[in-house]
Amino acid sequence: MNDVKVYTEAKEGKPLGRVWRSALHLLEAGKRAPVVCGALRVQHQKLATIEDVAALAGVSIATVSRALNEPTKVADETRRKVTEAIARTGYTTNAMARSLRMRRSNMILILAPDVGDPNFSNILVGLETEASKRGYGVLIGNTQNDASRETDYLRFISSNQADGLILFTGHLPYGFGQDGTEGRLPPMVAVNEPVPNADVPFVGVDNFEGARIATEHLISQGHKRIAFVGRSGSREVNRLREEGYRKALAGAGIAVDPRMIIDGDGTTESGRAAAELMFVRDVLPTAFFCVNDATALGVIISLNARHYDLPRQFSIMGFDDISFSSFVTPSLTTMKQPRHRIGEAAMELLLQLLAGEKPHEQQVLLRAELIVRNSVARVG
Amino acid sequence: MNDVKVYTEAKEGKPLGRVWRSALHLLEAGKRAPVVCGALRVQHQKLATIEDVAALAGVSIATVSRALNEPTKVADETRRKVTEAIARTGYTTNAMARSLRMRRSNMILILAPDVGDPNFSNILVGLETEASKRGYGVLIGNTQNDASRETDYLRFISSNQADGLILFTGHLPYGFGQDGTEGRLPPMVAVNEPVPNADVPFVGVDNFEGARIATEHLISQGHKRIAFVGRSGSREVNRLREEGYRKALAGAGIAVDPRMIIDGDGTTESGRAAAELMFVRDVLPTAFFCVNDATALGVIISLNARHYDLPRQFSIMGFDDISFSSFVTPSLTTMKQPRHRIGEAAMELLLQLLAGEKPHEQQVLLRAELIVRNSVARVG
DNA sequence: ATCATTCATGAAAACCTTTACATCATCACA
DNA sequence: TGTGATGATGTAAAGGTTTTCATGAATGAT
Structure with missing residues (x-):
């Protein structure tokens, strides 16, 4: 229980502080040393x-x-003299x-709306890696979808504390651009949404294509009655994945049964509710393709909870491949997002914009990879 | 597939640019307008x-x-005139x-050694919230336990880009302090480790006390043969939790069986290996207390995988309460880390240090909370 | 009426770089 | 020898704040 040490104390006796140096300089030049000199203000x-x-x-x-x-x-x-002087003074610009x-x-x-979201944090690693490689630092802002916080973070941009912006929010920060012609947009890249x-x-994963593959x-495992869990009117990601699902069914000549498409906002709770709903309605699929x-x-x-034997009685397919997907029982067959690469690609694109280069693509869509585990079984 | 728009173009016709203003000023003062004036350099x-x-x-x-x-x-x-002028110019400092x-x-x-770690990212939310509340921004650095990256990030400190430091690494950044008397430590706070x-x-959770409670x-459920999975020589956290475990056993008058203490580095894989090892050795506990x-x-x-009926045949207790703990079957009884509060407390402490205040505690230990789910059953 | 205070404001220095421009030496070439 | 070109370096001007100190007006006390 000792006291906290405060590290900000003044440091005395530093050999090459600025005050000392510039006083020397003035004396050499024959001028009178300025009052500043004796100052104790060396905090x-x-x-x-x-x-x-x-x-x-x-x-x-x-x-x-220039040497630097x-x-x-x-x-x-x-150059040699300079580098030596730098070493001796311990100078950092x-x-x-x-x-x-x-x-x-x-x-x-x-x-980002939620920094704690595992899907986000893994992309962050890629973003950070790439940024750091190019000498950039990353500042993070957790908006929680709160308009005032979004606006608040713009001070980093408008006050020159940040050169560019990576958006996970799916919309422009509130108070930006949308409300008139005035606000000029800074260089920015949207990720995920x-x-x-x-x-x-x-920059993001190709949701349509990924959902189609899933x-x-x-279908390749013999399923014909496939539910889609997670339809959403508002979320673009969900919409695209539903499209991919429909495309695949159409491609296989399977008619879409509207009763097989269940609303959901992408939370675990919504998945549970969706399954329960199907049992209540008693229109059961052989497989569930879940939006995530x-x-x-x-x-x-x-x-x-209903004691079904999975995947024998029902197959389940996910999307994202988040960390625990491999630990669930049965372990989840899913589409893996190349999160690290998404982060890298987004940062790369942003830095290109910052450098004034004109990148070729307006969109970078990365392919999701099918990860086969144990939640999907052959049927029929 | 349209082209990327580059947003950094010059903006012309801005009513109150600096050049305009200062030229006016000089003209009023009767001086000759400087060459700078006609410049096209308004990038x-x-x-x-x-x-x-x-x-x-x-x-x-x-x-x-001053008005600001x-x-x-x-x-x-x-003040009124100033605020109006600020509004009209759209000034930001x-x-x-x-x-x-x-x-x-x-x-x-x-x-942080791993930004993607879910245990970390939730604390980050707390850190960020508190910082933002006090007008600070957070910069994140992913070290991956790489010495050179750690050193590299110190440039943020030495170049004045950051005022303080939050450490998740469990050691001082490499190239800092330890190698001599020179490097003065900046204000910093260690979290978790x-x-x-x-x-x-x-700032962190009280691991000893938490493990004791767990x-x-x-013991309160009748267990006497309790294994500890995750002993580690190098990790302080593991050591403390093992201590808490021993303390609880001692308190109940149960002798520690050394065969019940299994090494582990805290990964899922190590947990699996530990359990397998016990089956091989055929010294079986009735409950597993796992380091995390x-x-x-x-x-x-x-x-x-061995088709035991859990928790009837074996009880399992965890520590941390990470997101999927409630989703595993059986859902995990565990000690919940107050991650958000840890983040807040750490940031609060750091900002106190920065303000030059001398906080009372050198350590802030927060209590872990017992979360009872379904992985522990009464025995005997 | 005089003097001391307080209050509101302005001028200018300091913070530490980068970089356009000027300077000066050197060298090549005619 | 004169002329240019080249190359290395220095001078000084931004860049946009905060803050010390000075100034002058207004206020209050005597």
């Missing part, structure tokens, strides 16, 4: 600046800057000053 | 600056700054300039 440990390095290396600050940013433009010998001057922060703001009615590049897999794994899990829970 | 849409606001309101920039930051210090009428001047960025860097041999405030719950839910899941998978 927060003064860090070495480019001036300190320049003085130590005996060159101008411009040369130091365009090494070819300075003579070998000079002040990112704030740099950003101020260059009008770019090398930061990307990521806006495309942004309707706005010209925002999109459904075809069920969370939904599929709900269906499995419901069927397990 | 990236010039944003309104504090000078624009000042000019429009007819006051000095100092007053505008210390409103009580400016006269009501002046440039965070870079502000940070440069104030030597603080209002950013917190979060260093305490930092050994360093005076870093810690084990006592098993992932491990417990492995145990459950193993037992399910």
Whole structure:
């Protein structure tokens, strides 16, 4: 139970602080040392600046800057002196000053409705990896679909703290663009959920194609009565997956039975409710194609609770391949989203935009991969 | 398939750009307008600056700054004019300039070995919420336990891009402090994994107490032969939970059987392996207390595969309460980590440090809560 | 009426870079 | 030798804030 140590104390006796250096400079030049000099205001440990390095290396600050940013433009010998001075002072360039001057922060703001969502967090890894590789940092903003929080986060953009934006929200941040001609959009890329009615590049999985493949897999196992769980009027992702499902049925010459299409918002609870509803109505499929794994899990829970033998009596197919899909009993056959690559691709696209390049695609659709586990059985 | 729109084009005809304003100023003062004036260099849409606001309101920039930051210090009428000018220009203060001047960025860097870890991402929500509430932004860094990446991220600190640090790594970033007296530690707080041999405030769950409660719950259900799955020499968390387990046994007068303590690194795979090992050795417990839910899941998978009837034949207890714990069959009885509160508390502590306050506790231990589900049954 | 205070404001410095432009030396070529 | 070109470096101007100090007006006390 010892006390907390406060680390922000002043640090004294630093050999090459700015005050010291510049006083020296003035004295050498024969001027009177400024009052500032004796100051006790050395809080927060003064860090070495480019001036300190320049003085130590005996060159101008411009040369130091060049040695750092365009090494070819300075003579070998000079460069050597500069690098040595940098090492001795422990200099790091002040990112704030740099950003101020260059009008770019090398930061990307990521806006997501729920940072805790496992589907999101894995994409985040890809985003972060790619950004960091290119010298960018990522700032994260958790909006919880709250309009005021969305607007609030825009301060990062408008105050130059972030150069670009990655959107998981499926719509422009509230208070942006949509409400008039004024607000110019910053470089941004939408991930997972495309942004309707706005010209925002999109990176995500090919939901239509993935759902088609999934459904075809069920068909290939002999299923003809296949339910789709998770229809939603509002969510684009759900709509696309339903389309893929319909396409596959049509391709196999199976008529769509409207009673086999159940509403759902993609939560586990909605999956459970959907299954229960089917039992109540007593129109039963042989297989459930669920809009996502969370939904599929709900269906499995419901069927397990009714003591069905899975997958013998019912097959279940998911979409996403989230972490626990392999641990459920029966382990879930599903479509795997290449989350890491989605993150990388999105960041890559955004950085291209930032660099002023004009990327070829307005959309990057990545293929979902069929993962066969134990929740789908052959029938008939 | 239309082309990507590039948003960074110059914006022309902006009424109150800086160039315009300052040229006017110079002309009024009777000086010659500088060459800069006619420039076409209006890239990236010039944003309104504090000078624009000042000019429009007819006051000095100092007053505008004060009106914004210390409103009580400016006269009501002046404040009104300033706020109106701000509204008309759409001014936002440039965070870079502000940070440069104030030597603080209002950013917190979060260093985590795996951003995708669900246990982490939920804490992140708490961290982010609290930070955002206090006007801070969070930057995330995914280290993957890679020393070079850890070092790399320190540039955010040393270049003033972040004011403080939240550590999930369980050790100081490589290249920091440990290798000598030089590197002064920035304000930081460790979460989840305490930092050994360093005076870093810690926020996390009370693992010892939680494990004790968990084990006592098993004992209260009549279990006497209780295995501990997940002993680890290197991980502090595992060690503490094992201690809690031992304490509970001791409290109940049950001798610790060393064959009941199985190594494990906390992964699902390690849980499965541990259970298999016990069957091979044929020293079987009536209950498994697992170091975390992932491990417990492995145990459950193993037992399910052997077609045991759970929890009738074996009870399983986890720790953490991660998302799928309620979905496994049998659903997992476990200790719930107050993840959101951990995040909030950690951020709160860090911001206290940053404000120069001296918090009372060096450690904040939050209580884990027993969540009773279906994986533990009464025995005997 | 005079003086001391308080209050509101402005001028200018400081924060630390990057970079356009100027300078100066060197070298090649006519 | 003169002329250009080339290359390395320095000077100084932004970039947009916050904040110290100075100024001047208004207020209150004597």
